[in-house]
Amino acid sequence: MSVRVPLSSEFVNGDVSFWYRSMGVPAPGPRLDGDLDADVAIVGAGYTGLWTAYYLKRARPSLRVVLLEQEFAGFGASGRNGGWLTGDLAGSHERYGEGARRLQREMYTSIDEVIAVCEKEGIDCDLVKGGVLNVARTPAQVSRLRESVESARPWGIGEEDLRLVNPGDHLRVAGAIEGSWSPHCARIQPAKLAQGLARVVRDLGVPIYERTPVTEIAPHRAVTPYGTVTAGHVIRATEGFTSRLRGLRRQWLPMNSSMIVTEPLPESFWDEVGWRGAELLGDMAHYYMYAQRTADDRIAFGGRGRPYLYGSRVDARGHTHEWTVEALWSLLTEFFPAARSSSVAHAWSGVLGVPRDWCSTVHVDPSTGLGWAGGYTGHGVTTTNLAGRTLRDLVLGEETELTSLPWVGRRVRAWEPEPLRWIGVHAMYRLYRVADERERTMPRTSVLARFADLITGH
Structure with a gap:
C-alpha cells in the first residue's frame, strides 16, 4: 500500500468487511443434505431472503420455508454496506410514476418497521435514528442540491421530510457551502443486523442451509450440488450475485462499492467537527461518498472504487484496489482535515445489483411459483424490508396496499x-x-x- 495512506498495524484488506472483523465471522451452518420438499425456497440469505422468511413465518407459522445460501447468512452486501437505513427511494420517482408517492411513504415507514422489529426481537445492531446530512461543496453541487429538494416536493416529500440547511448546524465539513437534511435515516452495524435476523429466523423454525450454492432456479425447484429443493414458490434473493445464475448474467449489473474505516478517533476530533450523534453523511458529487460515525467512534467512509468487472464477474472476497483506498482516504481527509492524525484499519468492497433503468423491482409469478426482489442500486438496507413484506403478501396471494405499489411486477430490459x-x-x-x-x-x-x-x- 502507498505511503500516502497511513495504515494501522493491524490493517486488513478484504476478508468480508470490518463489520464482521469487529464481531467475528460466523462458522457456516450445515449444507443441504439431499433432496427436500418445502412450501417456499428462498435463494440467498442476505437481508431480502431473511426478511422474507421472517415475515412469512410470522404470518403463517406452519409454512415450510427454507433458505439456501452459497456462503453464510449476510456474507454479501448485507454484511458489507455503509449502514444507512435510509428513506431514499431505490430508483427514480418519475420512472415509478403516479404510485411513487405511496412507495416513498412506505420507504419512510420501513425505517420505523426495522427499528420496531429489532426492539421486539432483541437485535442489537447499533441502530440510532440520527438523520442524514448531504453537503454541497461546489456551486454546481449547490445547484443540484437545491434542485433535488425542490423536485422532491411534487412527490409528497415536505419540509419536515427534507429541507435545505446550513451544514455547519449539523456537522462541520471542510468546504461545505450548503446542505440538505432529512430525519429519515438511521445508522446500523450491517453485520449485526444480518446475524440478528438469521438468529431470529432460525428460532422461528427456518433452516438456513449454508455453503449450498444454487446452480439453477426453475419453476418450483432450486438445484444445488447437494440436492434439489422442490417448493410451491422459489424466491430469488441474490441481488448483486444474480449474474452468477444461469441465464441471468445481464439481468442486474453487479456494481462494486468500496469502504475504508479509520481507527477510533478521540473525543477532541468529534468536538472539532461537530459530529456529536449518529448522523449519516453524504454529498452531491457525481462520484459520491457516504459515511457514518460508528458506535466505537470510527469513521466508516465509502464510495465507488473499481465499479464493474468485465462479463459481470463478482469478486466475493472483498479485496479493494490500492488506488481506491488512496482515493477514499484522500476524500475523507479533504472533508475532515483533522482525521489525518488517524490511520486506516480496514478496507473492503461489496457488490450491489443495478437494473438497466436503475429502479428496483419485486415480483411473484403465481403460474410458475418464481419470484424475486432486488436491483436496489445501493439503497437496499431499507428496501429489503419493504421487499420482504411485499413478497410475503405476494406469496400468500393477498391483495394489499403493498402489492399495489408501482415497483411490483415491473419489467426492465436486460443490460447490453x-x-x-x-x-x-x-x-x-x-x-x-x-x-x-x-x-x-x-x-x-x-x-x-x-x-x-x-x-x-x-
Missing part, C-alpha cells in the same frame, strides 16, 4: 452484451470523475455528467 456493458459503465464513471474535477470551478453541472447519465440511463 459485452463489451458494451463494460465500456458503458467505465465511461460513465470516468466522465463522472472528470465532471467532478471540472465543477470545482464551474457554476453548473458539467455537460460530461449529463452525457454519462444518458449513456447508462442513470
Whole structure:
C-alpha cells in the first residue's frame, strides 16, 4: 500500500468487511443434505431472503420455508454496506410514476418497521435514528442540491421530510457551502443486523442451509450440488450475485462499492467537527461518498472504487484496489482535515445489483411459483424490508396496499452484451470523475455528467 495512506498495524484488506472483523465471522451452518420438499425456497440469505422468511413465518407459522445460501447468512452486501437505513427511494420517482408517492411513504415507514422489529426481537445492531446530512461543496453541487429538494416536493416529500440547511448546524465539513437534511435515516452495524435476523429466523423454525450454492432456479425447484429443493414458490434473493445464475448474467449489473474505516478517533476530533450523534453523511458529487460515525467512534467512509468487472464477474472476497483506498482516504481527509492524525484499519468492497433503468423491482409469478426482489442500486438496507413484506403478501396471494405499489411486477430490459456493458459503465464513471474535477470551478453541472447519465440511463 502507498505511503500516502497511513495504515494501522493491524490493517486488513478484504476478508468480508470490518463489520464482521469487529464481531467475528460466523462458522457456516450445515449444507443441504439431499433432496427436500418445502412450501417456499428462498435463494440467498442476505437481508431480502431473511426478511422474507421472517415475515412469512410470522404470518403463517406452519409454512415450510427454507433458505439456501452459497456462503453464510449476510456474507454479501448485507454484511458489507455503509449502514444507512435510509428513506431514499431505490430508483427514480418519475420512472415509478403516479404510485411513487405511496412507495416513498412506505420507504419512510420501513425505517420505523426495522427499528420496531429489532426492539421486539432483541437485535442489537447499533441502530440510532440520527438523520442524514448531504453537503454541497461546489456551486454546481449547490445547484443540484437545491434542485433535488425542490423536485422532491411534487412527490409528497415536505419540509419536515427534507429541507435545505446550513451544514455547519449539523456537522462541520471542510468546504461545505450548503446542505440538505432529512430525519429519515438511521445508522446500523450491517453485520449485526444480518446475524440478528438469521438468529431470529432460525428460532422461528427456518433452516438456513449454508455453503449450498444454487446452480439453477426453475419453476418450483432450486438445484444445488447437494440436492434439489422442490417448493410451491422459489424466491430469488441474490441481488448483486444474480449474474452468477444461469441465464441471468445481464439481468442486474453487479456494481462494486468500496469502504475504508479509520481507527477510533478521540473525543477532541468529534468536538472539532461537530459530529456529536449518529448522523449519516453524504454529498452531491457525481462520484459520491457516504459515511457514518460508528458506535466505537470510527469513521466508516465509502464510495465507488473499481465499479464493474468485465462479463459481470463478482469478486466475493472483498479485496479493494490500492488506488481506491488512496482515493477514499484522500476524500475523507479533504472533508475532515483533522482525521489525518488517524490511520486506516480496514478496507473492503461489496457488490450491489443495478437494473438497466436503475429502479428496483419485486415480483411473484403465481403460474410458475418464481419470484424475486432486488436491483436496489445501493439503497437496499431499507428496501429489503419493504421487499420482504411485499413478497410475503405476494406469496400468500393477498391483495394489499403493498402489492399495489408501482415497483411490483415491473419489467426492465436486460443490460447490453459485452463489451458494451463494460465500456458503458467505465465511461460513465470516468466522465463522472472528470465532471467532478471540472465543477470545482464551474457554476453548473458539467455537460460530461449529463452525457454519462444518458449513456447508462442513470
